[in-house]
Amino acid sequence: MAYEFATYEKQGRIAIVTLNRPERMNALHPPAHFELHEIWNDFERDPEVWVGILTGAGDKAFSAGNDLKYTAEHGRNMVRSAESGFGGITNRTTCWKPIIAAVNGYALGGGFEMALACDIIIAADHARLGLPEVRVGLMAGAGGVHRLSRMIPHKIAMGHILTGRHMTAQEAHRWAIVNEVVPLAELMPTVFTWANEILACAPLSVRASKQAALMGLGHPLDIALSMNYTEVLRMQRSEDTVEGPRAFAEKRQPNWQAR
Numbered sequence: 001m002a003y004e005f006a007t008y009e010k011q012g013r014i015a016i017v018t019l020n021r022p023e024r025m026n027a028l029h030p031p032a033h034f035e036l037h038e039i040w041n042d043f044e045r046d047p048e049v050w051v052g053i054l055t056g057a058g059d060k061a062f063s064a065g066n067d068l069k070y071t072a073e074h075g076r077n078m079v080r081s082a083e084s085g086f087g088g089i090t091n092r093t094t095c096w097k098p099i100i101a102a103v104n105g106y107a108l109g110g111g112f113e114m115a116l117a118c119d120i121i122i123a124a125d126h127a128r129l130g131l132p133e134v135r136v137g138l139m140a141g142a143g144g145v146h147r148l149s150r151m152i153p154h155k156i157a158m159g160h161i162l163t164g165r166h167m168t169a170q171e172a173h174r175w176a177i178v179n180e181v182v183p184l185a186e187l188m189p190t191v192f193t194w195a196n197e198i199l200a201c202a203p204l205s206v207r208a209s210k211q212a213a214l215m216g217l218g219h220p221l222d223i224a225l226s227m228n229y230t231e232v233l234r235m236q237r238s239e240d241t242v243e244g245p246r247a248f249a250e251k252r253q254p255n256w257q258a259r
Helices: 030-045 068-074 110-117 132-136 144-151 154-163 169-174 184-199 203-216 221-226 230-236 240-249
Strands: 006-011 014-019 051-056 061-063 099-103 106-108 120-124 128-130 166-168 180-182
Touching (some): 014 030, 051 110, 099 110, 106 110, 110 128, 132 154, 144 154, 169 180, 203 221, 203 230
Parallel strands (some): 099 120, 106 128, 120 180
């Protein structure tokens, strides 16, 4: 299916979602949100894809966030997104397939919030990230104020949230928001290296690990350890839990089936 504001490509087990409004720094408006909602729905439902990559078209911006020109032209009451949130991803809290953000430039406001909603962030060395909503009479309500304050020291997070200050890719790496910083030319090859490392692992084990890690957050350790996780149960009953030890014993690469 062709999309107007994003491209959606599948390469083997990897799905690549590219925000495609470079004339607006890949800023998103309601039609783009609803397209991305459908794209991420397909990603979740397709049993043949196991890892997602999110990036932006061009070399200037991952996404500048909310399309403020559209807001100014249509009024704030017309600015809507699907129930899955900004870019179809920020409220998607029960997708257990891993997603990598390839931040190829500015990731601001909703752009940063989309990256924070991913599991791994790889950034080009010229990228800048931030939540500047307070400077334009808004707030980072698509998860930015919640995710950033959970990921880094409270005072550092509040400093960025309350001033709208940008951080460089290097600063984001220092605060462990970004996993790796590379030159732009190496961005996508590095992202695919990460994706292929994930694909070398059992897909149901990856999903179980993601679910347990995220759902266990905010609970005392003893409670987190005793909780029931649907993806863990699915993993435990899968053929892959037999295949993994068998492949190890036979000194060969496992043949994962995600079942």
